[in-house]
Amino acid sequence: MEKLIKGNTLLVGEGDFSFAVSMVEKLPGKKCTCITATSLETSESIQKHQYAAKNIDSLKEKGVTVRLDTDATQLHINPLTRDEKFSSIIFNFPHAGGKSNHKKNRKLLNDFFASAVQVLEGEGQIKMTLCKGQGGTPADQPMRAWHDSWQVVSMAANSGLILTNIVPFNADDYRVYTSTGFRSLDKGFNTENALTHVFEMAKPVKVPGGADEVKIKLGNNIFLCQPYIYRKLLQIRSINSNMSHPIHRVYRRFLKCLTCNTTNKVENRGLQSPFKEYATRVPSCDAGLMSDEDSYYKLIKSDVTDFKEVGDDLSDLIDETDNEIIKDDKDVSKDWNPLVFAGPDDPEILRIKYGPVYKPCDISLNQSLVSYIMTLAWPVSIGSDNGDDLELVKENLAKTANEVAHKVKHILDDMMVNTRWKVDLTNGHVEFIQILSEDLEKVFDVADIYICDKTLNLSEGTVHNKSKDQESVKVGDCKLKFVRDNLVSKSSFVTVFCTIDLCKLACSIYSIENEKLMWSEDTRVLGMFSQLDLVSPVHSFVLENGLQAVNESTQSEPKLSECEAADVARSSKFQCKDFGIKSPSLYPMTFIHDMSFWENKNLPFCMFKYCDIIRDVAGDCVIGLELLDTYTELVSGKTSRCYRLTFQSADKVLSYDTSWRLQSLIRLEVEKKMKIELR
Incomplete structure (x- = not known):
């Protein structure tokens, strides 16, 4: 994790500060003064941790700022942090306290992210380490059911964050680190197969005021x-x-x-x-x-x-x-x-x-x-x-x-x-x-x-x-x-x-x-586009730069014609590595909403017009449209349709609330423009 440290760094939710001590040991001395380590514990309650006082003294000696009585969900109003901007905010093993309660822990995560983004630099990162299975992402193996997890990606999305990376957390990499705080006590907990989730800010999916021209x-x-x-x-x-x-x-x-x-x-x-x-x-x-x-x-x-x-x-x-x-x-x-x-x-x-x-x-x-x-x-x-x-x-x-x-x-x-x-x-x-x-x-x-x-x-x-x-x-x-x-x-x-x-x-x-990434305006994606010809000498030639790249790699060999160079690129001597451009969002949130309505008997239903209205409202965030059911009522002769809309964004933040608001607006616009009757 220390490799991800850049600029001012804030650690929140420290137990006995043993992680902060271990991390500082791995950093150059000049970086220590840029670190602030905080804990929710007060000067009285911190005493329950046997080594806390020793660890705090060690940190202060190395120039680390240590603060107690700091609520991770109130960073934006805390006088000690509200006026700062941090490039890295680290929260290891958050927990609401007491016995495990998914709703309370989701709220803790949600409130922390909402506060942290207000003291985070524009291109900063939030690193959150969770125990095995808590995050609810495919990186957890075995993966828990969504309802049985803390839904960390969804909680972060509510504050304009996307998950950009996941790295394993190995407690053995930190010499003096000891997990503590099990059920709010000075007891350890199992950190095996824990994962550190890295979040960054991204542009949110916008909900328009309407779909007029x-x-x-x-x-x-x-x-x-x-x-x-x-x-x-x-x-x-x-x-x-x-x-x-x-x-x-x-x-x-x-x-x-x-x-x-x-x-x-x-x-x-x-x-x-x-x-x-x-x-x-x-x-x-x-x-x-x-x-x-x-x-x-x-x-x-x-x-x-x-x-x-x-x-x-x-x-x-x-x-x-x-x-x-x-x-x-x-x-x-x-x-x-x-x-x-x-x-x-x-x-x-x-x-x-x-x-x-x-x-x-x-x-x-x-x-x-x-x-x-x-x-x-x-x-x-x-x-x-x-x-x-x-x-x-x-x-x-x-x-x-x-x-x-x-x-x-x-x-x-x-x-x-x-x-x-x-x-x-x-x-x-x-x-x-x-x-x-x-x-x-x-x-x-x-x-x-x-x-x-x-x-x-x-x-x-x-x-x-x-x-x-x-x-x-x-x-x-x-x-x-x-x-x-x-x-x-x-x-x-x-x-x-x-x-x-x-x-x-x-x-x-x-x-x-x-x-859809071809249309992305995300600076991370555009940055990958600009690096395409740096993948390898041959790949650079094959994709754009013609003869020059191959000839620069074979200076001792005769110059090749443009047509011969493609054959050279096929040889094992010039094999290049694959270079994939992936979504900046590692596991983008996907939401499903169903929409049912009665067709207008006086107007033929136009599927493409229906799709156009959906795009006018939600842009490219609706990635799937499936007809679930259709039937005609014998008495009235009216025809009903039920569609399933799948919402997802490859490069923007999409929260459940935003998907719901988009779905609601789509319903109203379809009703207005296609003269259908909503069900």
Whole structure:
């Protein structure tokens, strides 16, 4: 524990001060003057501890400040501590006294955390050591039932703290330490398998006042925007300005590998505005469940002309090509079509771009309404001597389209070097039917692109079950756009379009455990992002820095080309360590709330609209939405639905009270906007 000591340190709840003495013995002398050791005992009651007086004298001789009669739940009002700020606060084996009582001990923890955060530095830590099983976390083995524990993570969350680390507490590491205070007596207790829980401050999940549209300024106009989309636009602004973010790193690495695997000239269109046709809206994967009005997010032109009423000016997210937003008196609502690039097609130029995209979806742990999508437009030759032989045209189309799909797979495989993942293609063939239909253009599915765990030993082309196979993630697809004019004009090339979800790709390459961390604003997560290229020389090369890192590690060997370097990285000589980016919250709290209601008989129930309202209220804190039951009442004909909402935050503090307030607001907003009847 002493390794965690930095700056001013406060020890509370000391028994006979033997722990303080033992810890001080391990510290450099100059650190001792920064330590304050306190106890609830008075000068009279401390005498029941045989060695207390000796230990206190020893501490004072080394410059440690010792205070008695100090209540750990009143630090913020105690004259001796209220004006101080501590970087570390240590509370070993707290207990309410007397026989064990979970409610009293939870209250002790809750009140201590509430007081301690008021004298804790912004980046300080609170270390609390508990006996085996008391904490109620999975680190306790065997783990107690939640109701049979002190629920330390939940008690800390009430005061804006998250659990960031757990380390074993070994009493033998402290020479003169003796546990004391069993049932408030000078008796020891069992400290075997005790754990020290480390807590830090984090931003709390906020409960909004409502879910009404937000006014934003774009260019010379003001628009009304959904609250969730508004928050995402602010996050997009932050991500776009942080070029060390995994999204940009993965894109740059893909671009490097792409130039090694094509003879075409590569035209890098780069990062796109979130308001372009490319990025503004995307058709739902199940449009049958949604009306046109509900299918896409829109920015509605506001009649407000006073910019003082506007919360944020997001004009910096617009580029010079977004003239319609700046000048036109229209709502912003356009179809997203990855198969369209501005400018004429060119058989020699491969075009690539990326940017944020809105894709309606349900609510689940690994589903994101907004993601960064990369799109490639890859022109391929189908031969110029096909004549009128339609079968030959089909054969050449299938061959060239599948070649592109496998080239993309090869590029992604290179990016997966030394990770647990491999790339798989499904539906890796094209069947061209009705190629001369009346439609001017036809789009054919070439292949879906999955990333799967190498240990699964799945053969290529395996049908992946997206709902059950958590070790297999779809990250993109390839499509071929065939225009009938290609046959009429006997054009010798067509274009294969490939779309890749950069968020899912980055999570696999960098071992990011939760996709929602890609949108995190927590400084701990952002700090890990900035350190990604420091993992190892080869990993640095494979992910971003190209040839330089490998060559710097092999100065005695010949310089390698960019394409050869990926093969070098596969060799055992250049093995790199895995680097996982995990949630700063070690065991984030999870809360479940159920919601039942009667549908409006006059309005069809729209699942995506229901999800949008939940997101507008709770953001990404609802990670699961499960339909538990539905039935229709025979007499009234009304249909009832019951949903289970699972609340959790990967990087913010979520307490039970906050989850309950969010759930209550969701109920009211759904009732108001969907005209349902709550049960």
